[in-house]
Amino acid sequence: MSKGKVLLSVSGFNPQRWHELLAARREVALRPEIAADPSIEYAVVWKQPPGILTNLPNLKAIFSIGAGVDHILADTTVPDVPIVRVVDPNLSKHMTEYVVWRVMDHHRFGQMYRAQQKRKIWREPVQRTAGDTSVGVMGLGNLGRDAARALLGLGFLVNGWSRSERTVEGVATFAGEAGLRAFLNQTDILVVLLPLTAATRGIVDYSLLKELRRRNGLGGAVLINAGRGRLQKDDDILKALEDGTLKEASLDVFEVEPLPKTSPLWTHPRCS
Numbered sequence: 001m002s003k004g005k006v007l008l009s010v011s012g013f014n015p016q017r018w019h020e021l022l023a024a025r026r027e028v029a030l031r032p033e034i035a036a037d038p039s040i041e042y043a044v045v046w047k048q049p050p051g052i053l054t055n056l057p058n059l060k061a062i063f064s065i066g067a068g069v070d071h072i073l074a075d076t077t078v079p080d081v082p083i084v085r086v087v088d089p090n091l092s093k094h095m096t097e098y099v100v101w102r103v104m105d106h107h108r109f110g111q112m113y114r115a116q117q118k119r120k121i122w123r124e125p126v127q128r129t130a131g132d133t134s135v136g137v138m139g140l141g142n143l144g145r146d147a148a149r150a151l152l153g154l155g156f157l158v159n160g161w162s163r164s165e166r167t168v169e170g171v172a173t174f175a176g177e178a179g180l181r182a183f184l185n186q187t188d189i190l191v192v193l194l195p196l197t198a199a200t201r202g203i204v205d206y207s208l209l210k211e212l213r214r215r216n217g218l219g220g221a222v223l224i225n226a227g228r229g230r231l232q233k234d235d236d237i238l239k240a241l242e243d244g245t246l247k248e249a250s251l252d253v254f255e256v257e258p259l260p261k262t263s264p265l266w267t268h269p270r271c272s
């Protein structure tokens with residue numbers, strides 16, 4: 001019996017490498033040219049066009065080229081088959097590097113030094129050690145746990161928040177809605193590494209940012225979102241930066257991507 005085909009549907013980057021690897025094993029369809037193609041058994045996708053997976057009668061599983069599956073589930077016509085995502089040590093390391101880089105920059109007053117250098121101002125702030133700053137990681141999955149461990153290794157106080165109770169050595173953990181406020185109240189730098197789901201969409205709003213600890217050695221609360229853009233409300237972040245609820249923000253993702261040229265976040269002096 002011949003092996004079924006793999007549908008490869010990727011938006012936003014060239015899938016050449018994936019095509020080569022898959023084609024070495026199975027016939028690859030780059031588009032389901034024929035609607036309801038019965039020979040397609042698997043789909044490998046990144047931000048596939050809506051409806052493309054709807055009418056494949058023999059589809060057995062969908063593979064996401066990435067850690068998240070929200071781009072697949074954004075299409076409500078996706079059939080009820082197993083969805084597989086990437087859990088890769090390299091991906092975790094890349095994310096942890098990003099998180100550590102941004103946490104260290106905020107912790108060591110990077111933004112202030114860059115502004116001073118521009119204006120030739122010689123002034124040194126009081127430097128605190130990592131143990132004076134608490135970093136709260138929202139989402140204690142593969143990525144959140146790896147980042148939390150790296151931050152612990154640098155000496156930060158680390159809090160973690162997840163849906164269910166989790167134990168991560170050295171991390172003060174909180175769970176569910178009941179634990180959210182206490183988690184935020186003890187957090188100076190908030191790192192968001194949640195998946196985008198119906199329960200987490202828009203969770204990073206003004207009311208949540210208000211709960212962060214502002215009276216701290218950093219001179220205010222900091223947000224780092226490395227999860228998904230639609231976890232946050234861009235306008236609420238701008239408001240929080242303007243009224244002092246947030247001191248600074250590092251955003252890897254935005255509600256609308258690419259970020260519209262008209263967004264004030266492009267040029268906000270305390271957003272990187």
Ligand SMILES: NC(=O)c1ccc[n+]([C@@H]2O[C@H](COP(=O)([O-])OP(=O)(O)OC[C@H]3O[C@@H](n4cnc5c(N)ncnc54)[C@H](OP(=O)(O)O)[C@@H]3O)[C@@H](O)[C@H]2O)c1
Nearest residue numbers: 067068139140141142143144162163164194195199226227
């Ligand atoms: N910016 C980027 O380029 C980039 C790159 C890769 C991934 N990401 C994003 O990072 C996300 C996290 O990846 P991962 O591999 O760490 O995911 P994961 O292993 O599935 O972990 C998700 C974590 O979030 C928690 N969570 C989920 N829903 C929640 C809710 N409603 N309330 C509280 N906690 C909740 C889970 O809680 P439980 O432990 O209790 O289940 C778990 O701890 C991905 O989904 C993706 O969207 C972004």
